[in-house]
Amino acid sequence: MDFKKIETFVFKQYGIDLSAYKSKQLTRRIESFMNRAGATNEDDFILKLKTDPNLSKRFLDHLTINVSEFFRNKDLFMDLEKKIKELLNPDKKILKIWSAACSNGAEPYTLAIIMDRLTPNKRHQIIATDIDKTILEVAIKGVYKPQDVRNVDKEILDKYFTIEGDNYIVKDTIKNRVTFKHHDLILDKYETGFDLIVCRNVVIYFTQEVKNQIYKKFYEAMNPGGLLFVGATESIYNYRELGFEKASTFIYRKPGGV
Ligand SMILES: C[S@@+](CC[C@H](N)C(=O)[O-])C[C@H]1O[C@@H](n2cnc3c(N)ncnc32)[C@H](O)[C@@H]1O
Structure with a gap:
């Protein structure tokens, strides 16, 4: 070819x-x-x-490749929730969170649900980005099918979704917590000041060189003490070289105070 x-x-x-x-x-x-x-x-x-x-x-x-779902690898999200709790400091300004390559929105809405449970008073901002404008439109609508929510506990479904037939519609209280934007991880500039970056199941498609560039840019985009949560097959073997320390199996921390 x-x-x-x-x-x-x-x-x-x-x-x-x-x-x-x-x-x-x-x-x-x-x-x-x-x-x-x-x-x-x-x-x-x-x-x-x-x-x-x-x-x-x-x-x-x-x-x-837009595949995604709520609480993808649920046990890892539970682990993330514990780590986010450690970030929550009453004196701290608002937590800034980025779901990078967010696909249909299941990932940033999962984060919004976790944050709603941890900080009902909304002391956070969630930005969700993807290269694909069509999938961002799907994300903004926030309407999902049963397979997208198969990992979601009933109590969470009841609280955060309106169920109409086969459709699971994310409630506005959760939708309003997420701002969607178009962004290319390779070509576009990165915002800064993040306390948590979630980037899962996208860098597997990139060359090692590009992966390293992206991780370096994430590092620059994060506040000291900030966390980077990656996919379940995406361990960063050279995390020390990139400046990170390990916070958990798939979570890396930028050293420094919170
Ligand atoms: C498999 S989905 C992952 C979705 C979600 N993060 C998850 O783990 O469930 C991969 C997403 O990466 C996006 N993507 C691919 N290349 C990208 C790039 N260069 N910049 C930003 N997003 C990209 C695709 O549009 C797709 O929505």
Whole structure:
């Protein structure tokens, strides 16, 4: 496959820099999509993408892999909740939280639920970002299916969701705690002053070099004492080199006072 051709098109069309993604894995994914779309070669595929908005949207979904759910790896979220408690200090200003690559919103809303339980008086701000504008629209709507909430306890479902048939709708009290924004982890600048960054199940698609760049930028974006929560297959082996200390199996801390 002429990967360069696709890479150039994807960057122009969607603003996504594929050179940062692991190429073998990605080539396989693109090839299988091209075959299913019935494209005979790269030029034919690009033409199809340009002329068929529906195909174009599906290709973007395929590239970005939007799978998510509430309390993904529930035990790890329970662990995170304990660590957040340690961050809560009555004298401390508002906690600033970032769900980076938030997909359909299940992750930042999970954080909002945890924060509501820990600090009902809203002493926090949650920013949720993703590269995919379509999935951000889904996130803002906050309507989910049973499989998205399969890890959620009944008591939480009753308190934070309105259930209409097969739809689980996040209540406004939770929705209002999250601000969604478009952001590319590779190309865009990072905000600063975060006490907690949650970035899960996205860096697995990136090359080691890009992963390191992202972790360095997270480090810069965090307050001393701040936490970085990563995915269940995303242990950071070189965390010391990057300046972090280990707070728990999948949680890293920027050294310093809270
Ligand atoms: C598998 S989902 C992970 C969602 C959530 N963090 C979780 O663990 O359930 C990966 C998300 O990363 C987003 N993504 C991919 N590349 C990105 C980039 N360069 N910058 C920001 N988000 C990106 C995708 O759009 C997708 O929504």
